[in-house]
Amino acid sequence: MLSDQELRIFRRDLLAWYAGHKRDLPWRRTKDPYAIWISETMLQQTRVAAVIPYYERFLAQFPDVHRLAAASESRLLASWAGLGYYYRARNLQKAARLIAERGEFPATHFAIRQLPGVGDYTAAAVASIAFDLPHGVVDGNVLRVLSRVLADGTNIASSAGRKKFAARAQTMLDPRKPAEYNQSIMELGATVCLPKNPQCLICPVGSVCKARGEGRQNEFPVKILTRKSVEQERTVYWIEREGSALVWQRPDGSKLMAGFWELPEPTQLPDVAVLGTLGHFRHGITFHSYRFSVVEASIPQDPGCCRWVRISDLEILPVSTVLRKAVHIIQSRRRTAVIAAGTS
Secondary structure, eight states, X not given: OOOHHHHHHHHHHHHHHHHHHOXXXXXXXXXXXXXXXXXXXXXXXXXXXHHHHHHHHHHHHOOSHHHHHXXXXXXXXXXXXXXXXXXXHHHHHHHHHHHHHHTSOOOSHHHHHTSTTOOHHHHHHHHHHXXXXXXXXXXXXXXXXXXXXXXXXXXXXXXHHHHHHHHHXXXXXXXXXXXXXXXXXXXXXXXXXXXXXOOGGGOTTGGGOHHHHTTOGGXXXXXXXXXXXXXXXXXXXXXXXXXXXXXXXXXXXXXXXXXXXXXXXXXXXXXXXXXXXXXXXXXEETTEEEEEEEEEEOOOSOOTTOEEEEGXXXXXXXXXXXXXXXXXXXXXXXXXXXXXXXXX
């Protein structure tokens, strides 16, 4: 741990740096707990640059809990399409309906934590940023900063490790400025204390960082995973007729991405003729790594559960990332063909 003096220096220098170097992000321009909650939910396992346009479009469509609570599932999922982890959007709506019934956004850490889909990190982030409550946040950026500053080799992938660092985060939190402190330590991890090649020479808290003092910054954090990635080859069919594509919709009771549209695979249309391969792409889900082949196929006599949907409508429907990537391949091929035809 840091000494009392080191902790005062850490807080002082971190907050001073943040005041002069923080990025101008849209969710930092508000104290509205609803908007902050939306941003923190979107930012889970998603890059800041990718979230910004989704965040702005989402708030334009659903500016408050009442609009979100009343939205149709199709419209909600379409607004989320591309962000992944779609249970987040459904949990947001479940929580929005509870908040709308109660009449106001919960204003305590405990009450926020009780909302559907809200975990320890999100509850602490919303409570501190929106309401200035003294609750330390722990995300990947914070884990990295703390492990280096404290030169702590505890495995951050273990439940015991996360509990230990959660306690450290709470101890090191500046209780006088919890909103600024939490955002500053996350910002430091995102922009300076990077996973690879940390920018120690410009780090504002380098004077008290034990890992840097020992020249061991690249040894932290320690992350030991026990599960191995599973790789798999899969094929999806692109079947088109008069501006429509053959797709299917996951049933409402599906455990994974209910209501989303997908391209058929060989198990669903076993009797179609393969006409050629259009392209390939990779797609990762947690510990699974897929290599998809997009294959052009003949029109089946029996489409089974599939339906013809206008290709232009796929832009407004809730479609899976796999379907979206396949459409991108089709569009890229067509643009290339048009350019080639124009130059011939």
